[in-house]
Amino acid sequence: MSKPYPDASPYPTAPAAWDPENKSSVNITPPPYQEPSAGGFGGGYQTGYPTVPPQNSYTPEPGQYGMNPMGHPAAVTVQPGVYITQVQLAHPEPEYLGYSIFTMLCCCLPIGIAALIYSISTRDANNIGNLDLARKHSRTARVLNHTALGIGICILVIWIGAVIAINFIH
Known part of the structure; x- marks a missing residue:
């Protein structure tokens, strides 16, 4: 089986292990600067700023856009x-x-939960200053609370009537 890398590598060897106590033994220097070549880094494209200013560049005249009357940049x-x-x-x-x-815990749980959600939405709308949304949610919460209370009272009256009827029969 062949090795994945050749023995003679063009890359430098790995640096020595780091010893925090002995910092003087490490002598790592950066690689020397090399000019980019046409086939090397950059793929032949210019990197950095041009060394020669471009020909036919436009410079605005004093008083034109981007310059004040004294000729200084705006x-x-x-x-x-x-x-x-x-x-x-x-x-x-x-x-x-x-x-x-109250209506959620004592009267009708599902309608009470909906009324609680609209009550919290009313508080949020009041806090952000949205009067129309606060009025809408407040009115919905009130209607749901009244409905839940009415259902709770009806269930209570029916329950009391059933208990009386059962006790009266026996």
């Missing part, structure tokens, strides 16, 4: 960044968070 002024922040509402919409938690 100064560049950078505008500061603009940050837009929204302010909380002065009169926020009611969020019905406590009412939503």
Whole structure:
């Protein structure tokens, strides 16, 4: 079986192992500078800046675009960044968070969860200052809470009636 690399390699040998105690034994010098050749690094393309300024280059006359009347380059002024922040509402919409938690735990769990989500959305809309969205979510949370409370009361009345009917029959 042949070796993957020839014995006589054109590359230098690996550097000696690093000894942090003995730094003077390491004598590593960078390789010498070589001009890029047509077939070497860069593939014949020019690397770096040209050594000769280009012929027929355009230089603006004083007073033209990019130059002020005195012939000096125009100064560049950078505008500061603009940050837009929204302010909380002065009169926020009611969020019905406590009412939503009550209806979720005591009346109707699925509708109470939906009301809780809309209550939190109302709070978020109030915090970012979006009045229309806050009104919409507040109204939806209130309707869901009233519906859950009505369902809870109906279930309670039916349950009490069933208990009375069962006890009255026996």
